[in-house]
Amino acid sequence: MFNKLKILAAKSAIKYIKNHNIIGIGSGTTISNFIDLLYTEKKNIIGIVSASRSSTKKLQKYNFNIYQINKVKKIGIYFDSADEINHKMQMIKGGGAALTNEKIISSFSDLFICMIDESKYVKNLGILHPVPIEIIPLAEKFIIKQLSYLGAIVKKRINTITEHGNIILDVYNLNLCEPLKIEKYINNIPGVVTVGLFTQRCADIIIIGKHNNTVSIINKKI
Ligand code: 5RP
Numbered sequence: 001m002f003n004k005l006k007i008l009a010a011k012s013a014i015k016y017i018k019n020h021n022i023i024g025i026g027s028g029t030t031i032s033n034f035i036d037l038l039y040t041e042k043k044n045i046i047g048i049v050s051a052s053r054s055s056t057k058k059l060q061k062y063n064f065n066i067y068q069i070n071k072v073k074k075i076g077i078y079f080d081s082a083d084e085i086n087h088k089m090q091m092i093k094g095g096g097a098a099l100t101n102e103k104i105i106s107s108f109s110d111l112f113i114c115m116i117d118e119s120k121y122v123k124n125l126g127i128l129h130p131v132p133i134e135i136i137p138l139a140e141k142f143i144i145k146q147l148s149y150l151g152a153i154v155k156k157r158i159n160t161i162t163e164h165g166n167i168i169l170d171v172y173n174l175n176l177c178e179p180l181k182i183e184k185y186i187n188n189i190p191g192v193v194t195v196g197l198f199t200q201r202c203a204d205i206i207i208i209g210k211h212n213n214t215v216s217i218i219n220k221k222i
Helices: 002-016 029-040 053-061 099-107 137-148 179-187
Strands: 022-025 047-050 075-080 109-117 131-135 153-156 167-172 192-195 205-209 215-219
Touching (some): 002 029, 002 205, 002 215, 029 053, 047 053, 075 099, 131 179, 137 153, 179 192
Parallel strands (some): 022 047, 022 075, 075 109
Antiparallel strands (some): 131 167, 131 192, 205 215
């Protein structure tokens, strides 16, 4: 049911692509739909910087040029989804464990377009989803202790090793009234690679697919 709304948002997002651009793309089911549309709409893109092996594999199947991030001067638009996003365009991401690459590529991009189904547009972050954190495995105990000072409840994600060889902790029960503070606090813990709070590199445009078959577009830059 939600996939229909993700496709709706992706169809609207694709219109932002100008020919001969280099774009960045994230990971997950919304992005998988987006890649299908890139192919069927025959967008003439120079190349794509991809945030995950699964996205890369699908893009290669469609013969898109994949660029390593270190080989490009700039990325025009980054397309991705989120687990949750609020009216300040702050997000929780990392449900698919690709948060580190997603944070790097989105931070390198001029514009971040976030495509979501309407269930993901929330008043307060962290009520429905935990905050994922990618960590160096040997720091696990230490980091869980540091997180306990925030009142957090931590679950190690099972059977998950990231593309960087690290593990994911899913962190519940955080007080996210001031998510920027929490992002900074967690970023500062030794052994943390990336926290899935995106409050410094927020989205610039949110495209929301809705049950009534329409899309809403929220543009921070207007
Ligand atoms: C992956 C992500 C995804 O954008 C997020 O989990 C949403 O995924 P989906 O499009 O499958 O709902 O952050 O790390």
